[in-house]
Amino acid sequence: MKDALHILFVDDSADDVQLEQFELRQGGLAFTAKRVERQPDLVEALREFRPDLIISVDSMPEINGSTALRIAHAACPEVPFIFVSGTIGEERAIESLKSGATDYVLKDHLGGLVQKVRRALKDAEDRREHRKLEEQFRQAQKMEAIGRLAGGVAHDFNNLLTVIVGYTEIILRRVPPVPKRGELEEVLNAAHRAGALTRQLLAFSRKQMITPVVLNLNASVTETQKMLLRLIGEDIEILTVLDQSLGNVRADPGQIEQVIMNLAVNARDAMPQGGKLTIETASVVLDESYVRGHAGAKAGPHVMLSVSDTGHGMDDEMKSHLFEPFFTTKEAGKGTGLGLSTVYGIVNQSGGSIWVDSEPAHGTTFKLYLPRVDEPLKPLEPATPAVRVVAGLGTILVAEDALVVRKLVSEVLCEEGYQVLVAQNGEEALRLIENHPGPIHLLLTDVVMPGVGGKEVADQM
Template sequence: MAKKKPPRNNDAPRQNDLTGSLRSLPGSELERARLFLNMAGVMILALDNSGRVAMINRRGCEILGGESEQILGVNWFDHFIPEPRRAQVQRVFQGIVWEKQKSHEYLEGPVLTLQGEQRLIAWHNAVIRDDSGEIIGTLSSGEDVTEIRRAEEELRESRQLYQAFINANRDMIFVKDEHFRYLVANNALVEFFNRPLEDVLERTDFEMMEISAANRCRESDQRALNTNAVVVTEENVGQRIFETTKFTLMLKGDRVGIGGIIRDITERRHGEEERERLREQMALAQKMESVGRLAGGVAHDFNSTLSRIMRHAETALETMDPADPLHTELKEIRRSARRSADLTRQLLAFARKQTSMPRKLNLNDTVGGMLRMLEQLLGDHVQLCWQPGQQVWPVHIDPAQVDQILTNLCINARDAISGKGRVTIETKNLAVENEQLNLHAGFLPGEFIRLSVSDNGCGMDRETLAKVFEPFFSTKETKATPGLGLSTVYGIVKQNGGFIHAYSEPGRGSAFHINLPRHVDQPSAIRPTPVLETDSEKRETILVVEDEPAILKLGQRMLQELGYHVLTAGTPEKAIQVSSACSGPIDLLIVDIILPGMDGCELAAELIRQRPGSRVLFMSGYSENIIHKYSGLENKSRFIQKPFTIRELAASVQEALKNADPRS
């Protein structure tokens, strides 16, 4: 059957329109143009300003299913655009030729063939202008992507079925590329990582796990990749036992990746271990009974000796003049004996598997009673600085555990100092707000009493700091140290519902912040949270210099909420540029002490030379005294220690702005 030819538009074309322009070409040039266009593998289509087809190549005729005589001169929109989209597409076309809107350089849309079939075309479009610059039509190249998009849709459906299948599996299933980045992860694995799927894909284990665990995963990945063999490993994660099977598989582009299945085998292993556990229980019970008897005997004899020491000390104190220099020494002997008795009881509690005996304590009093002992522990070459906080809240903890915490931290601080140095012990109240939880892993919300021990010793790099609380990890060369000091401190803090935060840099010392929950005797009435003062009228300008982007952003938001105009800089060089570019006054400089390339004190001095009227507020994760030791800030009185709440920041900023001397 002959194909029906669409009715031709009878409007006679003008010589200055696109059709007339094409006809005006010399015959040889027109033939060459047709030859080139017919060689193209895509549709070439020219429309005049009225939407008539002025030119179409051979590939275009093939796509539309007709001859050029059937297509030339007809209205493109009436015959080749599906009716639901016709009016919209025609409006866009008219807007382009009338120069009311720009041409879409690329778009995809359906066309109708002469047989009524729809094909999806990917268009690249341009306008055609005459010699005077007037638009006389459009020129488009169109590629038939119908089959490509159909194949893509089928592939998408196939992937969805595949993903649904692996997501229904309770085992954790994954695929990694040759760089050990996750390409596929099922729901079980995503739930294990406790993060959205998009935060798992394209990431490595080092971005989602602790370094030690990521190293173990990388080692088994590498082994499977190098040996092209199936690698099976077992690992304990918390209370669960997982068996991981890894194997190589081919990826797109002849690349080799890693496939894996992680199965929870806890119940199976527990069943296998139950018989062994029963056999060991009797031996363990007998062993602990022997240890308990030994500890009890030693403790009994030791406590008897301590009792005599305490009794003789008390007798001497009663008969000695309080003004006698030995009176203070005897009181210290009595205090040390009582502390030793507490430690002996702690040994008994461990041997008999008894719990500790916490009680309500004031940390200032407890630490103050240990100072003489700690000074002797640190030695003559290390100065001990004690800075008790004002009106610190009470805590609920075994006093012997406080002894253990300070003893272990002071020993580590002493060993980190070569030559003369200083150890600072501080206490303060701390309220942890939700904003800080996003910046510091392990922090807990609520009210705490912070006990900080900082030193100006050799410090630690990030890799060492990440492992410092692991049992048996030690940086000391001698094998006589078991590496249990800091892990003991960590365990005590966790046992008492607190958290610990360490801060250190090589060559700048270390700071350990012990945070213990505030103890409240009786549930107090709920009081409304104090409202922060925010004044939309105050527009003091503050320049914040901080090299940690997250903390810089948080500080900027806090200050803006308080009504200040805030400038920020991530490096000393940027801070100097910002200061130089600012035409108005900068009322306050908030500067981190530890910055790349320039000490915070040096930066502040440089900025003060530029702006003598500016005031300074320093901030750092170290204690104020340790910072003074490093940076020559002995005369600086404006300092805030990280992490801080918005209330602490507001108070420090207000105090700094009231200070008339910017260098104080």
């Protein structure tokens, strides 16, 4: 319930309204009041005054109570409507309640007005909260369904790209430097760009391979800020407010940097005339009250990463589609619509939650909450340099349900000199493991296959 209320009185008697206001203030209610007694004034007040509660008499010379109730419910059906009358009988009272009135009070029993107003306001707030939770739940279900679809599409598309990239690289190794070679290299470059899009879809659907480590978001922000200074532009001020006692989280460092970059780019695009970009970190504790009002959030200690801008902001309709893949308000060619959906997927895959606060012309704030871990930072291990195998020795079992991928992988390995066993699913791979007379030195398998999956094959090898 709000501290200050807007109460609209529909009454032709200023003295009666003054008495009702006195009763409400004596009962501890703080509010702003407006009185109307004509239908045009009522319509205007509903639009401009935006009442939290309507208190109306049953009849007036200009408008009767039933008409006032009908107009109010058409304009703002969630606002409680209480009749105050000196003549209303039991039959008329029941009829008004059936028509949608919240309650009624007799003028010679105004002592009960405060209690009925408080109850009506509380019930209205409970209904709003319930609808808000229902909407968040529906949104979460929608995002989950879109995620499954996006993951399936990305997986199938990745298989096709694997074949395109693989055979193009094979041909490039075999073709001498001739003019046509450049065209093949363009094919390869385009396939790699398409691969980047599928990785973003996989991030959204939480199916991207990640390497989580214990890290501190302050270090991630500081490291990313160097790139942001070149990316954002001189007309945007970048401000960082970092909690020096910040706790640690477990996440993939590369993905966290991508989250910060994507949110910063989104903020930049929302400030075409310049502005301020603020990146903030803090250690917070999400309580049960917060969790109840924010679907997907979990109670407990978290680390917050906040990215705010002073841009043009968003309305509720835009916010409802914000994290959907390929949703964008930019003109054609200016964006893929995958930046924020990637952020959503990464945060969820890291066990966290994300919330956005925005209003048109008032900027936007994204708040990410990642679970805090009580583990120390570990030094990064130096990268192992890639080693080119000159000739292959040994037997490799390839398990892959996609024919084109299976054929490509087998061809590449055979070309390197390996003996290759091929299985088109997990069951066939297990039979080969059991029946092959010699040793199998390596299993190269798809993870998800019909029936027996790759992990089960690996566990039984």
